[in-house]
Amino acid sequence: MGADVSVKGVWKRFGAGDGEVSALEDMSFTVGVGEFVAIVGPSGCGKSTLLKLLAGFEQPDRGEVLIDGRPVLAPSRRGIMIAQRGSVFPWMTVRQNLDLALDGTPDPDRHQIIAQHVNLVGLAGFEERYPHELSGGMLQRVEVARALVAKPDLLYMDEPFGALDALTRLSVRNELLRILTRDRPTCLLVTHDVEEALHVADRVFVMTPRPARVALVVDVTAPRPRRMSSPELVGLKERILTELGLSAADVT
C-alpha cells in the first residue's frame, strides 16, 4: 500500500490576459511511500490546485506530477480526493454513495464493508438518508467514509474537517488516523489548522501566498499519539505561524 509522489517544476495558471492568475510557479517536492504530509498556507494560494493536479483532475502547464515515477494523466482509484467543496452524489443515499465507491468488490463483502465504514464515521442508522437530509458535518464524514471504502494508495484531503465542530473534528481525526495505520496510504492533507497539521503529519509544508511555493518544510518527529502541549510541538507551531506572518500571540 502507498505510493510515492514527485512534483517537479510544476506551473499552473488559470484564465488569460488581465484575468490571468498564476496558482503554482515552479513547485517541486517529493513525498515518500506511506508518508503523511500536511499542507498549510494562506487562502487562495493554490493548495486545492495542487491536490487537483496530483489527483489528475487537472494537468500542469509545465513540469511533471509523478506517482511511482509515472505521470498522472487522468484520475484513478489509486489516488482518491476528499474535495473541499464536497462531492458526495446528492442524488444517492449514503449507502449508494459508498456502494458506488466499492466498485469491483464481490457482493457478499460489500454490505459488511459499508457497515464498517459507516460505523467508523459515526453514521450508523443514516445509511438510507440522502445528503440533503444530513448536516454539513455529517456530509463531510460521508465524504471521508466514501474515500476510505475505495482503499486508495494515495489520499488527498482538502480541508476534510472544515465543517466539523471542534469536538467532532478531533474524534473523526483520531478515527481517521486509526484507519490510516491499518491501510497506510500516502496522505496529503490541506488544512488551515496548524495544530491539526502537527497532530497528524510526518512533515508540514508551509506555502507562500499565490503563486504557491513551498516556503518551509517542518519535520514532525514527535512520537504518536501526540500531545499538542509538548514543548516540541508548541515550538513548531510558533515557527509555522511566524512563517505564515502571524505570531502565536495573535492566535492564542
Place this chain on the structure above:
Amino acid sequence: MTKILPIGVLLGVTAVWWLAASGSTIFPTPPEVLRGIAGLATDGTLLRHVAASLYRVTFGYGVAMLLALPLGILMGWYRTAFTAFNPLVQMLRPISPIAWIPLAILWFGVSDLSPMFLVFLASFFPMVLATTSGVQLVEREYLWAAQNFGITGFKLFTHVIIPGALPTIITGMRVGLGVAWLVVVAAEMVAINSGLGFLIIDSRNAGMRYDLVVAGMVMIGAIGLLLDLVMRRLEDLKEVRWRYARGR
C-alpha cells in the same frame, strides 16, 4: 392555508366573471357554463373529446420524450454532437407548431396523426433544450469524483450524468407537457373533428353556443392544471429533492 388560498382566488375570479357577465349577451355566466359542461358530460360528448385530446397528447408527447431525452443527453455530453445539432435545433425551435399545420394536413390528412405530429414538435424542443443544459450543468466536482472512483461508460451516464441532470430534465418535461396541451387544442381546431379544440370551434360554428365554447375552455384549463400537478409530483422524488433545497 395552501389549499384555501388558491381556492379563494378561483372563487374570487369566478365571482368577478359572474358579475361582469350578468346581463351581457356576449359572455356566458358561470351557471350557464356549468350547465353546458353538465350537458356535455351526460350525453358522453365531453368524455369522448377529452379522451381524444389526451390520446393525441400522450402519443405526441411520448414520442417526443423518447427522442428528446437521448438527443439532449448526447448534445449535453459530447461537444461534437452539440456542434452538429444545436444550429438545427435552434432554427426549428422558433417555428411555431401552428405554422406546421398546412404541412401536417398535407402529410397526414385529417387523422389523429396530424395533431400528434404537432404535439410532438411543440414538446420536443423544450425537452431537448432542458436535457442538454441539464447535462452541461452537472457540476465538475461530481464528474471528477466519478472519474476518481473509476465510473466510466454506460455507468457514468446512468449513475452520474443523468441523475445529475434530472431536476432540469423534469422541468423541461413539465414545460413540454404544458405546450403539448396548448398545441393539441389549436391543432384540433383545424385539423380534425374531435377533441376539445374541435368542441370549441364546433360549438361556435354549429350554433353560436358560447356557453359550450367557454365550457371547453374551462375543461382545457382544468386538465392542464391536473397534468401539471402530476408532473410536479416528479419533483418530490427523493432523487431530485437536492435541487429544490428551499422546499415548497
